[in-house]
Amino acid sequence: MTNQKFYPYQLIFVLFVAVLFVTACTANSTPLPASNENNIAPVANDVATTPPKSTSVTISGAFALYPMMTRWAEEYQKIHPEVRFDISAGGAGKGMADALAGAVDIGMVSRDITSDEEAKGAFWVAVTKDAVFVTINQDNPVKDDLLKIGVTQETLQKIFVTSEIKTWGEVVNKPEITDEIHVYTRSDACGAAEAFAKYLGKKQEDLLGIGVYGDPGVSDAVAKDLYSIGFNNLNYAYDTSSGKPVNGILVLPIDVNGNQTIDPEEQLDNKEQAVQAVALNHYPSPPARMENLVTKGKPTGIVAQFIQWILSDGQKYVGEAGYVQLPQDLLDQNLQKIAQ
Numbered sequence: 001m002t003n004q005k006f007y008p009y010q011l012i013f014v015l016f017v018a019v020l021f022v023t024a025c026t027a028n029s030t031p032l033p034a035s036n037e038n039n040i041a042p043v044a045n046d047v048a049t050t051p052p053k054s055t056s057v058t059i060s061g062a063f064a065l066y067p068m069m070t071r072w073a074e075e076y077q078k079i080h081p082e083v084r085f086d087i088s089a090g091g092a093g094k095g096m097a098d099a100l101a102g103a104v105d106i107g108m109v110s111r112d113i114t115s116d117e118e119a120k121g122a123f124w125v126a127v128t129k130d131a132v133f134v135t136i137n138q139d140n141p142v143k144d145d146l147l148k149i150g151v152t153q154e155t156l157q158k159i160f161v162t163s164e165i166k167t168w169g170e171v172v173n174k175p176e177i178t179d180e181i182h183v184y185t186r187s188d189a190c191g192a193a194e195a196f197a198k199y200l201g202k203k204q205e206d207l208l209g210i211g212v213y214g215d216p217g218v219s220d221a222v223a224k225d226l227y228s229i230g231f232n233n234l235n236y237a238y239d240t241s242s243g244k245p246v247n248g249i250l251v252l253p254i255d256v257n258g259n260q261t262i263d264p265e266e267q268l269d270n271k272e273q274a275v276q277a278v279a280l281n282h283y284p285s286p287p288a289r290m291e292n293l294v295t296k297g298k299p300t301g302i303v304a305q306f307i308q309w310i311l312s313d314g315q316k317y318v319g320e321a322g323y324v325q326l327p328q329d330l331l332d333q334n335l336q337k338i339a340q
Contacts (some may be wrong), residue, residue, distance in 0.1 A: 046304025055302045059087045061095015061108030062315075063215040064233035065291045066129055067240070069108060071321045072314050076306060083302060089214070093160065096122065099129050099294045105194075105303045107294040110233070111192025117294075124294045125334035126309050130234040130326040131278045131288035133197045134252040135222050141179050143250060145172040150255035150262045157200045159183060159229060161208050168227065183232035184221050187211030195286040196231045223248025233285075234278075235322055238271035244268075256284060271322055279324045288328065304338055311335050 060071060065091040073085040092109045095237050101106030101213050115262050134151065136143065143299045155171060158164040159181060169177030186193040187209045192215065193204040200207075211219045215236035223226040223246070239243065245251050251268045255261070264280040277283040299307055311331050318325045 002313055013205075013309050031169060054086045055082060056086060057106065057306060058104040059106040060086065060090055060098045060104045060106060061106075061294075062092040062110035062291065063089045063236065064092075064110040064132075065108040065128070065303075067235045068128060068291070068318070068321050068323050071317050072310055075314065076309060076316055078198060083306070089212070091186075091188040092191035093192070094256060099296055102296055105295065105299075106307070107303065109292045109294050111194045111289065112114055113292060121295070121296050122294050123298050124292045125307065125332065125337060126290040126292050126326060127258065127307075127334075128291045128327055129278065129288065130201075130291060130317050130322075131239045131274070131283055132192045132231050132233055133274065133287070134254070135230050135232050135249045136252050137222055137226050138248055138250050139226055140168065140250070141146070141226070142168045142172045142174065142177060145174070146252055147250070148262060149260050150253040152255050152258055153199065155203060156187055156254075159235065160185070160196075160209065161200055161202055179227050181229055182214055182225050183209030184225075184228055184229045185209035185217055186218060187213050191216075191289070192233050195289045199284060199286040219246050219249055220262065226311055234271070234274060238274065238322070240322065243271040254284065256282070276320075291323075295302075299338065308335060308338060311338075 003048040038191065040129070045080055055320050057073075059073075066087065069087055073087060077083060077085070082260065088233075089108075095104075095107035096117060097107075098104040099109075099180075100117070100122060109124065110130075118124075134156065136146065140146065155165060159171075160183060166181060167172060167177065168179045169175050171181070182302045186204070189204065193207060197204045197207050209230075212221050212230075215233050218230045219232050219236050224230075232249075233247075237246060237249070239246050251274065253262045253266050253268045256266055257263070265277060265280070268277065274283070278285075281288075293307055293310070295303060295307075298304075299320055313336050315325055315331065325327050
């Protein structure tokens with residue numbers, strides 16, 4: 001018989017195959033389950049100790065809707081504590097841009113949605129209503145006259161669009177008063193400026209004045225400037241706690257019927273009167289308008305559930321937060337729009 005030699009590489013190969021065989025046998029062997037008194041199968045440790053995952057909803061956009069949205073989020077978390085919200089205000093234009101770009105789940109847009117935006121995938125529902133109000137400094141030199149006679153749409157056009165009216169004396173027909181009007185507008189693309197400009201027959205870019213960022217910026221500028229005039233959304237014109245105009249400003253009533261007198265239904269001395277005027281359509285629309293939520297395509301999952309809650313159970317917080325509830329038939333239409 002011929003003696004066969006094993007070379008080193010052959011020995012290594014044999015050892016490698018042996019290792020594979022032992023490993024395979026070990027992997028295929030199934031250990032018996034641990035026994036217990038009740039004969040219940042044991043639960044894997046990683047499942048038993050892992051808490052439920054939280055869900056995050058990101059929202060950005062209109063300053064007008066920001067206070068209402070934060071209230072909705074707070075109330076929703078009480079019944080769904082696993083849901084986390086990231087909400088930021090930055091203007092309706094930002095809300096729309098962020099939603100279409102997929103940067104946020106929901107965009108807050110306080111103006112009409114355009115056909116171009118819908119063509120880009122904007123899906124929207126109206127959730128509440130508020131309005132834009134003209135604001136002046138609380139120590140305006142002709143404030144007593146202004147609160148009696150108000151201001152007409154034509155006068156506002158001549159202040160904010162054509163600059164034909166330049167002094168406060170011209171507004172109240174007292175030429176001896178020559179204090180110059182200081183006009184403030186919004187620098188950011190926003191629903192408030194768009195709604196106010198629409199009331200004047202124009203677009204936001206047609207409004208004159210010093211551009212200031214955001215609702216808080218405009219109210220602050222008006223409060224600091226004796227001769228100022230600006231405009232603010234409802235919840236930035238009035239203090240949430242007291243219901244009175246924000247410290248330092250007055251809300252200028254609009255003489256809707258042009259009788260040179262502010263009638264009881266036109267008075268805007270406090271938030272309650274303002275909300276009532278909007279709800280009963282005594283205040284013009286625009287600048288009253290609906291507030292919308294926008295998503296990129298029809299919402300699904302937790303986003304859809306949250307919006308559906310806003311349109312149903314969440315409506316009970318609308319009045320408390322100083323907004324105007326939409327008619328029930330419109331709320332039902334929007335619910336059906338999501339469900340289709």
